[in-house]
Amino acid sequence: MSSDPWGRVDETGTVYVRTADGEKVVGSWQAGSPEEALAYFERKYEGLVVEIGLLEKRVKTTDLSSKDARAAIGHLREQVDAHHAVGDLDALRVRLDKLVELVEARHEERKAQRAKQSDEARHAKEALVAEAEELAQSDQWRAAGERLRSLVDTWKGLPRLDRKSDDELWHRFSHARSAFSKRRKQHFAQLDAQREEARQVKERLVAEAESLSNSTDWGATAARYRELMTEWKAAGRAQREHEDDLWNRFRGAQDVFFAARSSVFAERDAEQTENLKLKEELAEEAEKLLPITDLKAARAAFRGINERWEAIGHVPRDARPKVEGRMHTVERALQEAEEAEWRRTNPEARARAAGLTGQLQAAVDKLKGQIEQARAQGNTARAEKLERELAGRQALLDQALKGLQEFGG
Template sequence: MSADKQSDWGRVAEDGTVYVKTPDGERTVGQYPVGTPEEALKFYTDRFDALSFEVHLLEQRIAAGKLSPEEATSTVKMLREQVVEANAVGDLTGLAARLDATAPVIASQREAKRVEKAQRTAESKVEKDKIVAEAEKLAQGNDWRNGANRLRDLLDQWKVLPRLDKTTDDVLWKRFSSARTTYTRRRKAHFAEEHERRDGARVIKERLATEAEALSTSTEWGPTAGRYRDLMRDWKAAGPAPRDIDDELWKRFRGAQDAFFGARDAANAELDKEFAANAEVKEEILLEAEKLVPVTDLDAAKRAFRDLADRWDAAGKVPRDRMKDLEGRMRKVEQTIRSVEDDQWKRSDPEKSARADDIVSKLEAGIAEEQGKLDKAKAAGDDKRVKQLEDSLANKQAFLDMARKAAEDFS
């Protein structure tokens, strides 16, 4: 090389040594003994361009938030060291300054991350408090069917929430874990007790089903029907047995019941056929009995009803579906006659009649005495006394009229 080849940021000496210009002076970056100075400068400026491109890419990634603040800081530091010591020709100082300019951006991102993390932590604290509170409530409740599923859901929610500081997180986790343990222990105890109760119910229901089957062929309709009612009451009181066994026992119990009541209904149907003629007889008797009402001659009505009642009893039983209607109509006639008899007795009660006559006599005597006093007052010219006695006589006369009417009712 015959002479130095220079550029704005470096030069190539005659011996092929390449220098880069910096604010602190020139620095050797290498040698390029073979080739022209232009080729030498291009070789080292290309190196600078490659570094510049790396810086540009890093600036873009930092600006876009593609790197965490820690990653960005580490990458900037590493690349800056490469730039400062780079064997390249170009504005290395400017390139380093561009890297330094990312520091405020990274600091801002770091602060934003800190604020975001603090917010997430606060939200996580609120959510974990809710999870713990709900878990503790479930632990004291008796929702054995849905509680376990809900606790699993709460655990899944817990796992995706950000951790808090160790002390707070550990305290909340301990409460949550304790609630889950308490619920699980109580749930197991509940189902153990329930299993014991169901097994006890199984023993009782097996006995009831066996007795029901033994009674299914009985023809003592009344007592057996009553016993079946007792068995049903005991069945309900026993509570549920294990489901598959409970269903099977119920089929046996219900089947026995159906067999008995079916046989009873069939027997009653046969009896109803036999009793149908009796119902027709009683219907005719009723027509005669109902003609006695309204009662015009009590003694005649009583005699006629006694005869009809004897014929009624002699007619025998009637079908059950006719019994209530027929008996009710006959009873209504009987009650009507008895009511007329009671009214007549009340009117002819000797004791009441005597009391009524006594009241009339006393009122008449009182009026006679009052009349004597009135005559004397008139003779004496005592107008005030006359007025009082006349008013008194009028009241007593009114009472006497009512008493006489009552006495007539008993005569």
């Protein structure tokens, strides 16, 4: 035996639902466990909840007629009263009762509205007739035609009057529209030639578009299609019976080309993505050469890496600066190491450094002798001045000696 707050299954497989009037038999279940039985009839209850919710929404948000709403409520009430579901059936009855009240209230509202509309309809239709008769004399073909069509829509939305009054007003209204249509047709007769010319132009554009559909000159052909589209728009409309067919052919030709281009570009993008992965691996291999301790070996290794790099194709444009920047960093480190090596081994630079060191050493030695002589003579002021000068020369000598060591001693 199994149960939940709204139902239970007894030992014989009979399913019950709990209601305000006591337990009601839902059905008999022999195909599975009691839990499966409850779950099955609970799903039926959920289905009723959904149906009632949808009907509530239709009543509140659509123009569902009172008759149809009552029929739908009756159908759902029969299902609820049949007790073939496990759940809070009393709550569903309450919702259906409230829905009945809402439908009746809306029915009365609509009845009052129809009465009010009937009173207003005559004045509204008389105003429409007066405006239509004025528009019948207009030369503003497009604006007046659109306004007349709008008046027809407005007329259709108004309630009917008594048959005689309604027929008389409609006759005047229709006559005004006919008079305008006759004058407009005379005006647009001369436009037929222009539409024929547009058809011929578009036939030519379609033929060119179809001839380009299999082109693989992607850039130039795409640009030409844009030009053809501009010419198409400038050509004006052809006759209605030709316009759609021409447009479908024109658009279809473009679709063939651009679909092929997209496929090629997608393949290219996939290839470039793979190229990027390979170049990132090479950049990582190059970065392992840093810091440079063996210039000759590093230079040879980088040359090999760079040859493999050049053999790889393009990478996505937005990723190019970063991955190339990594290689340039290693390349700059090699160049700086080569420049340092050149400075260290350049005979002329070494000779200049040695000469400068010798000059500074001689100047330091001379100043030391002059200082000793000044102190021996008791000239303390001159000795102190010379010592300050000696300190500056000694600093220059130390710097020069350090530079000379970089050349190998």
